[in-house]
Amino acid sequence: MDMLYFASDYMEGAHPSILQKLQEQNFCHFPGYGTDPVTQSAASRIRNACHCPEAEIHFLEGGTQTNAVVIRALLRPYQGVLAAETGHVSTHEAGAIEFGGHKVLPLPQSQGKINASDLEAFMDAFHADDNHDHMVMPGMVYLSQPTEYGTLYSLPELSAIRRVCDRNRLFLYIDGARLAYALSSPQNDVTLPDLARLCDVFYIGGTKCGALLGEAVVVPKAGTIPHFFTIIKQMGALCAKGFVIAAQFDALFSNDLYLHIGDSAVRLAGRIQTGLSDLGIRLLFPTPTNQVFACLPDSLTARLREHCVLAFMEKADDTHTVMRFCTSWATEEAEVDRLLSMLEALLRDERLRAH
Numbered sequence: 001m002d003m004l005y006f007a008s009d010y011m012e013g014a015h016p017s018i019l020q021k022l023q024e025q026n027f028c029h030f031p032g033y034g035t036d037p038v039t040q041s042a043a044s045r046i047r048n049a050c051h052c053p054e055a056e057i058h059f060l061e062g063g064t065q066t067n068a069v070v071i072r073a074l075l076r077p078y079q080g081v082l083a084a085e086t087g088h089v090s091t092h093e094a095g096a097i098e099f100g101g102h103k104v105l106p107l108p109q110s111q112g113k114i115n116a117s118d119l120e121a122f123m124d125a126f127h128a129d130d131n132h133d134h135m136v137m138p139g140m141v142y143l144s145q146p147t148e149y150g151t152l153y154s155l156p157e158l159s160a161i162r163r164v165c166d167r168n169r170l171f172l173y174i175d176g177a178r179l180a181y182a183l184s185s186p187q188n189d190v191t192l193p194d195l196a197r198l199c200d201v202f203y204i205g206g207t208k209c210g211a212l213l214g215e216a217v218v219v220p221k222a223g224t225i226p227h228f229f230t231i232i233k234q235m236g237a238l239c240a241k242g243f244v245i246a247a248q249f250d251a252l253f254s255n256d257l258y259l260h261i262g263d264s265a266v267r268l269a270g271r272i273q274t275g276l277s278d279l280g281i282r283l284l285f286p287t288p289t290n291q292v293f294a295c296l297p298d299s300l301t302a303r304l305r306e307h308c309v310l311a312f313m314e315k316a317d318d319t320h321t322v323m324r325f326c327t328s329w330a331t332e333e334a335e336v337d338r339l340l341s342m343l344e345a346l347l348r349d350e351r352l353r354a355h
Contacts, residue, residue, distance in 0.1 A: 083104055150287035296321055
């Protein structure tokens, strides 16, 4: 039996529309470093989608690279970045931010999200400390939409965090590695224009959202990062064939593809959640996007992994592990059917063995 793949949303190549776009341009000749008409077209489409005609758009290759470049460019050398203790920059980037000279300052989280009151309390405590000049100064807030747990910030939540940032002169930066799945969620109330209005910088994920690779950095207010192009180059993140990344976003932002490319992934993740619950498997908590977190008995996990590639999240207790099932734009209905049938058969066998 063929393996099933639910470990992540970047396990396939690219959406056919992107491949078609790349094929059409394959023998064209373009200047490098984003000075080409393809990059200009993609940037224009993104500005239009964000209702932000003055925004700077920059195309980088990957998420960790993008986070490292943006954070280093925004912060002064003595500043750090506030992030949820479960945030990607806190846990899964091999210390890339600290390697760049900026401490990650962890905040408490609930289901992957920080809240404005905890952020305010942290800043109040920092300023009240007579020794704060000896400490790492918070310079920005890092969020993910959706979060590492597949949850979503609501518009009121983001607006409240923005107000705290304004009061404390903090930049607000949002990692949108899986942004397409947030935009496709029926529970989402945050649009691209909202992000452009609330954020100092955010990025639109491509790698996990149907592109071969690439992320689009949006700086809504031009000049927020002086000489950003040069900083990107200095950090080795400027792609000579910038048109290759830009062409993918040109396709993603044609005919509203990006706004709907995650629709099936979110729907199928919902099917998985319902199916797991019907089988008596406990969810860590319900999620409204394309990531599902289930507390599986370790014995079941071991057997499931013989037929299905899925991701470890954390230990739930001595005998259970939280595993992640992640759908993508390319996940098929039949794959979800097979997964749920397989789990049902494995659970039935586990119960027979127990008796």
